[in-house]
Amino acid sequence: MDLLVQNFLVAQSTGQGHLLSATLLPESPQDDPNRLRRLTSSSTVHDIESDLRSSLLSTRSGIHLNKAEGNAWIDVYVSYFRAATEVVALSERHGNSDHTSVYDAWKEMANTLIRGYSSGHFQAWTIPCLYVAGRYLRIFAIKADRHARSGKPVTYGSGMSGDITSSISKNEKLEDAARVINRIFQLCISDRASIENSRKWGLYYATNLLFKTYFKLNSISLSKNILRALSVSVDTPPESAFPRSQISTFHYYNGIIAFLDEDYPTAETHLTQSLNLCHKLATHNKELILTYLIPCHLLTTHTLPSATLLAPFPRLQKLFQPLAECIKRGDLSGFDSALAQGEEEFVKRRIYLTLERGRDIALRNLFRKVFLLGGFIDGGGGEDTEQAAKPRRTRIPIHEFETAIALSMDSHNHRLNKNGNNNNSKLSNGTTTKLSRAKIDRDEVECLLANMIYKFQNLMKGYIAQTAGMVVLSKGAAFPGTGV
Amino acid sequence: MQAAYTTVSTRRGFDRSHQPVQIPLQPFQESKMIQPIEPVEPPKRVIREWPPAVRAYVQRSFSENHTVKGVARQDLEAKLKAIISEAAENDTLLTVDWDNMPLPQQMLLEERARSYQSSQLLTNQQFSDAHAAQHPDGLKSKKRKSTEADGLEDGNPPWRTNQIPLGDRITYTDKRIKFDRSNELRKKRFGEILPSTPTTLDEEMTLGPVVGTCEILEKKYLRLTAPPKAATVRPLHVLRRTLELLKEKWKTDKNYNYICDQFKSMRQDLTVQHIRNDFTVNVYEIHARIALETGDMGEYNQCQTQLYALYALKLGGHPIEFKAYRILYFIYTGSKTDMNDLIADLTIAEKNEPPIKHALETRSALALGNYNRFFKLYLVAPGMGAYLLDMSIQRERLSALANIARAYKPQVRLRFITEELGFESDQEAARFICDHQAGDFLTSKDDQVLLECGGKSAALFEKLRKDPPKLSTP
Known part of the structure; x- marks a missing residue:
């Protein structure tokens, strides 16, 4: 007193x-x-x-x-x-x-x-x-x-409302x-x-x-x-006149609100600000911010968290590393099982539905591999101007993509897929995850390809020529931002 | 060029989809039963009479803050007396923790609730088996089949069915004044046998359930503005007959306005009587199915919200089937937050139940833009799932067309569209395209109908996707 x-x-x-x-x-x-x-x-x-x-x-x-x-x-x-x-x-x-x-x-x-x-x-x-x-x-x-x-029983609705369960919270x-x-x-x-x-x-x-x-x-x-x-x-x-901690928190919540609205660019801006203002020793806060910033980045810039970024945060590492690796490799079955593995935690943090779309990036990477394996057209490209490289083959039969998907979805064959892409492989699986269970047919492959071309203009450039059974990729930048 | 991200978000075109279906917070109610704030002083001096704690307890019992409707003053006094004299006799006046002793009115309410529950239990058991095997297997039924059977019989037109005597329907005049008085009377009459929930703050809830006496099967729905009168409320056994009658009428008349109204009044009668058992679930399920069949999403959503809460009480019914519908419903509304919550609530076992699995796969296909898989799943939707998916189908078809028109060159076969987008025939596909003013892009070559892609076609479908026109639903 x-x-x-x-x-x-x-x-x-x-x-x-x-x-x-x-x-x-x-x-x-x-x-x-x-x-x-x-x-x-x-x-x-x-x-x-x-x-x-x-x-x-x-x-x-x-x-x-x-x-x-x-x-x-x-x-x-x-x-x-x-x-x-x-x-x-x-x-x-x-x-x-x-x-x-x-x-x-x-x-x-x-x-x-x-x-x-x-x-x-x-x-x-x-x-x-x-x-x-x-x-x-x-x-x-x-x-x-x-x-x-x-110990409180479920309450009854008030007599006035027409329905049986109460809205008492x-x-x-x-x-x-x-x-x-x-x-x-x-x-x-x-x-x-x-x-x-x-x-x-x-x-x-x-x-x-x-x-x-x-x-x-x-x-x-x-x-x-x-x-x-x-x-x-x-x-x-102005915000700068307030304590940084308050502003950092403010942007964090702002970012989450935008994130849940699927407005990822806005979310990214706020979360980035929040991260920059965050005290350098506030590891837990940084971890929270990154939990949402990483999925944002995946969708807006198609970039994955580096090992250095994740290193100080073992929990984030556990959360994102497996997915990130599968996306990088273009490993569909690995991605599916990593997603299923982390589902509970992802759902709890409300990032499941966002991360799920990382599958598109995995798919893009897989298709890119097909393109790379297609090699170059010998003698075809006359004008080797700046680069010594010959033009790559840009007309790719759809069945090559089909095979790649089939291989990538079959976890057992996965390691062998380097040279297997010209055979029509048979699916021999019955694995655990959703999409790998069902056999992928030609139409679905076309659908996935169409998605790559349509959904993000940045993922893959080109068009499907259905009668020819070919995907014709852009000569300049078939997979923008990936160097080819 | 557009930045990558703007195209990331799933389905845009459907305006409603961005309205989260969240239930807004209830306007917070001022608590009416604030706990006494003054903590009791440690007794400093011992008094010959009642110890201060006891006196405080008595005071609290009579304080206005703790007045509970439905407990008459004399009952309270009697109970209080009994409590204290018991303590005095056992010489525990000083040892009993009076501060934490439930107040006499709370004890009374609990006693009543207990006696009511045991009587409820009996009624429940009596009826629980009657409706057990209502819907043998909704799962195998084809997509268009309503689970309510269809037959054809003659039924009364709805305007003749309302046989409630007029006198009963004009009871609500000068309700406030009457209400208070009749409420007093009712309390006297039912005070001893009615339960009340002691912990709730909502004033109305302490009124306890009505016990209906109305014997007439049909009743028009009227929104309550005052506590219902027993004479206008149908008890459980009457409601059971009502349900049978309504099922019959739905088969014969298919008059949705009438049926919906009747179901709402049934739901109301169940609510005011606090009847919450397998029959309640059954009523809501049937109403939900009928609403689905007619495409009344608003009413369906009300039912499913209630059902979701009822399933949590394990009263039977078809939780798997309706949880699957709920997923499909959130596909329709596009509410990511709700979907996330729902997924979080599902157990692993539930996720492996075929209908739920189907719904989840549908969701996932759509989230990834995999229209091929989405329409495959659409065609095999179990139960009444197809009715729900129908709600999203125009939107998804346009979205897929926008995709195809952009990704393919120079054209695709109409047959391909039919197959990819789950149309029943080429004609239907062509009609869909023409209905959206895209008929110009259909050409024919060597006996094949083709859809032009790229350029203008892609632009048009993109516009349609973003802003789907309202078409009259078939």
Whole structure:
């Protein structure tokens, strides 16, 4: 209690927002594990108000808060004290107590704080207090929901709706928390004070916290509303004026939102920015960013992560290396099984449906091999101008591609395929993955070729001449960006 | 030249596909049962009378925050008395953890719920076998067959079937005032036997289920604006007969508007009575199938959402079949987020069930632009999957045509189009092309019909792909 009072006074007289916010932490600092407990036992919920009043607002305190401001702080600390009492009670009863009451008490505290701002009592430098309120609100809500979920029966729909199952969410408290955090966001964005003394400086912190909450709730569309609000808000200082960590996080979420919208170029821009701003020692954050940036790159630039890039991140290595190798080799069956192998993890991280399309790149690489193996036309190309190289054979029978696919899909023959591409190979498999199980027929091969030509103009250039059974590839750049 | 990435994304042309079907967050409701905030002080002095914890407990019991509708005050008092005197008799007044003791009203509700559940159990068992073997195997049926059998009989036109006495349908005037009073009465009448869910915050939910008394089979759907009256709600045994009647009527009349309306009112009656068993699943499944057959995707989606939740309760039905449909539905809406969630929910065993496997392969084929495989799978869709795929088929055909028109030169045989794009005949393929104002690109040579590719043809199909015209669905 004394410590709280002391810090409060120092913070108020020096204007240190973070010191002030530290007085509102609902947990003890690591170097002082009993602080919260000492605080709660130093007074009672009945006496706390008068205790605080005498110490914080007395003339001896050396700070001059006007009456309304002082009262508002008292309200905040009274509600904080109640919440702290709940937290201590919960921790001492060893799980016998109720996470919901902790959440509710903390929410009360957050609301009291918000009220203080919205009625104009608190100055902008104190906004780290809002950060603390929002951050722990989210944490307590998640805990409360987790506890409520275990042992709560499925609820019935309300009598009014026509359908049987209820829409009552499993994340009741977190949804509730999202609303409160949204109020914090509104407090920041709607502040019209001049920028030196504006709550706009809390904008990115609040935004990131909201994103985090919405993502957890799986309602990403709500995040877009926030982005919209941000984009029309005026007088927001430039991003460079904010702490880098906040901006990095902000771009990370922006990138993910675009990623889930399949807008990979935008996603890539944001994720790249995020990565560049990320602290060099924040390995975990970098790992998160790369988890999405790598699949982005695969689709936008058809490039694979290098071993050097992946080296510091063993988890990413495990995640992407097998796929990357198969793509590089043009190994379809290997790709399919690597994808199946990682499916669970990929789905969990929402990158499965993106990575799946890496198969096109694998296929492109395979077709490219066919083209290379086709060799050169002897004596055909008259004008060997700059390069000494003869022109490559650009008219390739479709059955060569068919054979290549058949070989690539059959994992056992895979290693032999170097010279096998002129035989009509037979498929002898019944392997595990989806596409390899069914036999590929000629029409499907044509379809895959058509895809290469159509889907990404950058993958393969040329056309299919159906009657001739040939693929006619472009002379200049049959496989753009790959050197041939 | 366009950058590679713009063409990466799958199917664009279908506007709706980019609307995620996510259920928006419910407007968060203010919690009405905030736990008491004042934690009880450690008792400093021992009082001769009741210990403070007990007094706090009593206070909480009567506090307005904890008032539960459906629990009368005298019941509460009686229960409270019983709890405390029991503690006093056992001399545990000081040892009981009063702070964590459930409030008397909560105990009452739980007791009621328990007694209700046991009675529910009986009713469920009674009926559970009756409808077990409803759809022997939807999987083998050909693509166009509705699982609801078709026959032909005479049935009443829908406007004559509504036989609810008028008097019963005008009960909703001055509802608010009446509601409160009748609610009081109802509580008195049913207070002792009705369950309520004690943990919920939604006010209506504490009203507990209605027990219907209506004996009339058919009922028009009316959106509820007030709690339903028992007299207008059909109990389970009546609903069972209603279902049989409706199935019969669907076979004979095929009047979807009527059927849909009736099913909605059935769903409503089930809901207000909290009937959730195999019969409920059956009603939703049948409605879903009928909606599929008629192409009413909105209603189908409502049903499947409910079904998905019902399957999680393991009440029977055909979860595999409908989960497969759900995948195909998300192919139609193109919602990647939903699809991802769904894949994440499937177990390995489920992924190997033929209908789900089929749906997943279809999804994968489409994701990779493999139209050849997609249309092969379309033709062998199990159950009613083809109805769902029909929803995407125009879009996918145009997309494939855009692809073919660009990749091939100088032309392809129409026969090839027919086969690749799952048309039933060359005529059908030609009609599809002509319907899209692309007939000019059809030429014939040596008895063969050809489709010109490249250049203008590719441009036209690309335009069609991006913006598919609305064609009347056959």
